Amino acid sequence: MDAPLPGHAALRDAGPYVWLSRYDIGAVARYEQVRAVLADWKTFSSARGVGMEDFEVHGRFRLPSLILEADPPEHSVSRDILSRVLSPLVLKTLRERFFEEADLLVSELLERRTFDGIKDLAEAYPLRVFPDAIGMSRDGREKLLPHADMLFNSFGPRNALFQASADKANFAWVDQQGRREMLQPGGLGMMVHDAAERKSMPPEKAAMLVRALLQAGLDTTINGLGATLHCLLQAPDQWLLLRQDPSLARAAFDEAIRLESPVQTFFRTATRDTTLGEIAVNSGDKVLMFLGAANRDPRQWAAPDRYDIMRRTIGHVGFGAGIHACVGQLLSKLEAEALLSTFARRVRSMEMTASPERRYNNTLRGLATLPVAIR
Structure with missing residues (x-):
C-alpha cells in the first residue's frame, strides 16, 4: 500500500533537482523546489503540456486543457470564467442540495451495514451531486470515470495503463457533454457558456472549458474521499475527533489530500536556463x-507520515499552487464537508x-476497493 513512499524519500534525499535517465526528464521531490516550480509559470510552462510529452517536440496527441495546459494571457481568461462560476457565492446555492444528498446516501449505507467505501461512497456521492451541479443529463454518467482515468494516465508514459484506459474511454460522448444544447439551464455548465459569451469566447472553446471541468471535477474528489475514509479507519483517534466535532470534516479531507495526494505528479517545461x-x-x-x-517532506512538515486532522495544512500542494492551482477545489471541499x-x-x-x-494510474493515487462495516 505504501509502495511509492521509499522512492519518494530517495528522490528527496538525492537532491533538489534530479535527472531520471530512463525517461530523460528532470524531477523535483522536495517541498521547496516543487513549490518554486508551481509558482513560476514564466520559467516553468504549462502550455507545453502538464504530461511527460512536450507539445512542441512530440506534437499534440490530445486536445490540451484550456485551464491546465495554458499560460497567460490565454489561461487568465479561462481561469477568470471558472473562478466566477465556482465562486463561494455560487457554491453557497449548492450547499443545501449537497447536504440533502449526503444524508440520503448515508441512510442507505446504514441500512446495508456493509459496503465498498470506494464504489458505494467515494464514487457514488460525487456522481450524484457533481453532474447535477453541472447540469448534465442523468444518462451515461458512468462514462465520466473511465474518461478521467484515461486523461490522467495520458500525463505519464504510453504504457499498458494508458492503453488499457484509452480503450475504455468514450471521447465523443465526453465532447458532447460540454455543448450548450446538452446542458440544463441554471447549472454550472450553462453558467460557463454565459460567462464565456460575455468575454467573446467562441462556443467551441466554452464547451472545452465545461469538458475540462467534467474531466477534472471527479477524480481528485473521489480519491480524496476514499483516502479520508481509509485514513480515519486506520487512525481511530482521528475518527473519534471527527465524530465529536463534525465541523472538522474539511480539515479531515484536507489532511488526507496532503498525506495521500490523489494527484501525485504533474509536469512543467523549462522555458529558459535556470537553477533549482x-x-x-x-x-x-x-x-x-x-x-x-x-x-510528506520532513523539511516542511512535522511527523509528515502521520494523519492529523488538527494539523495546519495551509501550503500543501495536493491541489497544486500558483496560477494553475485547482480552480475547482472549493467545490471539492464542499462535497467533502457535506458527506x-x-x-x-x-x-x-x-x-x-x-x-x-x-487502483493504479500514471498520475493518480487511489483505492479500487475499501470494504467497510458501519453501525
Whole structure:
C-alpha cells in the first residue's frame, strides 16, 4: 500500500533537482523546489503540456486543457470564467442540495451495514451531486470515470495503463457533454457558456472549458474521499475527533489530500536556463513535480507520515499552487464537508472487513476497493 513512499524519500534525499535517465526528464521531490516550480509559470510552462510529452517536440496527441495546459494571457481568461462560476457565492446555492444528498446516501449505507467505501461512497456521492451541479443529463454518467482515468494516465508514459484506459474511454460522448444544447439551464455548465459569451469566447472553446471541468471535477474528489475514509479507519483517534466535532470534516479531507495526494505528479517545461537548489536546469527540460513527495517532506512538515486532522495544512500542494492551482477545489471541499460531516454525525462505529486494493494510474493515487462495516 505504501509502495511509492521509499522512492519518494530517495528522490528527496538525492537532491533538489534530479535527472531520471530512463525517461530523460528532470524531477523535483522536495517541498521547496516543487513549490518554486508551481509558482513560476514564466520559467516553468504549462502550455507545453502538464504530461511527460512536450507539445512542441512530440506534437499534440490530445486536445490540451484550456485551464491546465495554458499560460497567460490565454489561461487568465479561462481561469477568470471558472473562478466566477465556482465562486463561494455560487457554491453557497449548492450547499443545501449537497447536504440533502449526503444524508440520503448515508441512510442507505446504514441500512446495508456493509459496503465498498470506494464504489458505494467515494464514487457514488460525487456522481450524484457533481453532474447535477453541472447540469448534465442523468444518462451515461458512468462514462465520466473511465474518461478521467484515461486523461490522467495520458500525463505519464504510453504504457499498458494508458492503453488499457484509452480503450475504455468514450471521447465523443465526453465532447458532447460540454455543448450548450446538452446542458440544463441554471447549472454550472450553462453558467460557463454565459460567462464565456460575455468575454467573446467562441462556443467551441466554452464547451472545452465545461469538458475540462467534467474531466477534472471527479477524480481528485473521489480519491480524496476514499483516502479520508481509509485514513480515519486506520487512525481511530482521528475518527473519534471527527465524530465529536463534525465541523472538522474539511480539515479531515484536507489532511488526507496532503498525506495521500490523489494527484501525485504533474509536469512543467523549462522555458529558459535556470537553477533549482543551485542545480542547473536547461531550457527545454521536462520537469516532473512529485506533489505527493513534497507533501510528506520532513523539511516542511512535522511527523509528515502521520494523519492529523488538527494539523495546519495551509501550503500543501495536493491541489497544486500558483496560477494553475485547482480552480475547482472549493467545490471539492464542499462535497467533502457535506458527506464527511454527515457520515461522522450519523455513524457511531466503522471497521474494515478486508484489506483494500489499490487502483493504479500514471498520475493518480487511489483505492479500487475499501470494504467497510458501519453501525
